[in-house]
Amino acid sequence: MLSEIPIETVPENEVPTGRGRPGPSLPTWLLESISASAQKGAWLSAKFExxxxxxxLAKLLQYVNRSTRFAYHVATRRDETAEGHRVLFKAEHDMGESNG
Structure with missing residues (x-):
């Protein structure tokens, strides 16, 4: 028989969604950037070597679009420059979703 074990509350963003494999875990800094983009209505850019x-990063942003966990739609563009690779994105609140 299972002995008593401690049970604790976890933040909603740590709970896998749906059936099967859980989606990727999004870093807090990325969620904050998506939220800031949606609030400002601004395009943001990340540069990579x-x-x-x-x-x-592009895959994580696409996951936000497909997921029902996040109330955002994220437009993305990829650009290759002399300095490296760049991902641009702009988030909007998805009014069809109530989660977020």
Whole structure:
């Protein structure tokens, strides 16, 4: 028989959603940037040395669009410059979702 164990409350952003594999865990700094973009209505930019790093950020932003956990729609653009790779994004509040 299972002995008594401590049970604690966890933040909603740590709970896997849906069935099957849980989605990726988004870093707090990224969620804050998405929120700031939506509030200001501004495009933001992140620069990377490698295409793989830019791809990783682009995938996380695409996940935000597909997920019902986040009440944002994020438009993204990728750009390759002489200095490296860049991902631009602009978030908007998704009025169809009540989570967030």
């Amino acid at each position: 490698t295409a793989e790093q830019a791809e990783e």
